[in-house]
Amino acid sequence: MENPLSIEPLFHLGPVPVTAPVVVTWVIMAVLAALAWATTRRLTLRPGKAQTVLELMVTTIDAQVADTMRRDPAPFRALIGTIFLFVLAANWSSLIPGVEPPTAHVETDAALALIVFAATIAYGIRARGMSGYLATFAEPSWVMIPLNVIEQITRTFSLIVRLFGNVMSGVFVVGIVLSLAGLLVPIPLMALDLLTGAVQAYIFAVLATVFIGAAVGETRDPAANDRKDPSDD
């Protein structure tokens, strides 16, 4: 019996096998890039509906990052925002018949988690310096160094497994129900997948923000302090 978790290459680019998640990812990238180019081509100070939606999305991401990190969100906006949009688009791509979301394969989730892991280290070193960043592993005591190192790895794995398990299970459930019941029965489950996909995208982006924020530490950034802290209420 064929392993449902394994992927077969669709074609080869020279020695490189190109699988279905990669192709779907390219399509998603093309769609997101086209939408971004089309909607940001003519930005004005008096926004239309599309520009208003874009600005609302960007300001919401900025507010989320600022509230979590207590920092100016600008350096992290592209990374966090792209992760959220890509994961959301990838999760929702399951609604298209015949398309399996890239996040239902562990390679895509692992790639995103590796980027977050690398970004955590890079932002941490840039904010604290190499010694300062390494010193965070000895907090609150040097005894915690092994645990902190393990935590860096396990939390990255938790990112991978959480996203992979949720999306993959949803796809499997819809596929099984579709094969057993019929055409219209999986629709509620697909609607549930929409919610699960959005929640998982949000969780992945927020956890990435939390990891990076823990690495860079809090600062008294005026741009961040201008925003109202919900915990103050």
Added chain:
Amino acid sequence: MSIDWWTLGLQTVNALVLIWILARFLFRPVSRILTERQEAAHAELDAAQAARAEAEAAREAAKAETASLAATRSDALARAQAEAAEERDRLITDARAEAATLRDSAGHELARERDRQRHALSQEAGELAADIAARLMARLPETTRVAGFTEGLAEAVAGLPEATRARIGSEGPVILRAVRPLEPAESAELSAALARVLGTAPALTVETDPALIAGLELETPHAIVRNHLRADLDRIRAELTHD
């Protein structure tokens, strides 16, 4: 479960590329337009603040101008009132002066008229007295109109200064006026009286003048000696007029 490392690598590259694409074409432009709108809003707020400050300054200037105009108007009114009061005082003073002048002039005119009337009345009274005297003297004998005045004329000549008295008769005949021609006896009596006071009897040229009423008048080149009722009446009238 196995991991396709090529797919893992390609997805990592894909994710990095997508991060760059969205940063380039989505997040950076939107962030830029948000910043521009914020700056525009700040600029508008600054401009509004400046306009408000300018309007406030203009309002203060207008208020100051209004106060200045009110002060100028008040000064002009006060000046006009002062000038009007000064002009009124001047007019009152002039009117009073003119009234005083008119009153003085009227007083003088009244006094002159009163003097003129008194003079006329004196004149008329003198003439009336002369007429009465003439009528009364007409009832007396003709001799009394000359003889009674001879001694009085001699005494009046005696009262003249010595130099005047010495020159009487030395420069030709002396004119003697009487109300009628003198009788020889009356001429002799008069010559004797004049000779008594002058030393010698001067030559006399007798002229008749009824206006004397009664009495004699002696006229020399240097003096006139009157002793007749007309002179007395004229003197009385003059004294009455001078009062």
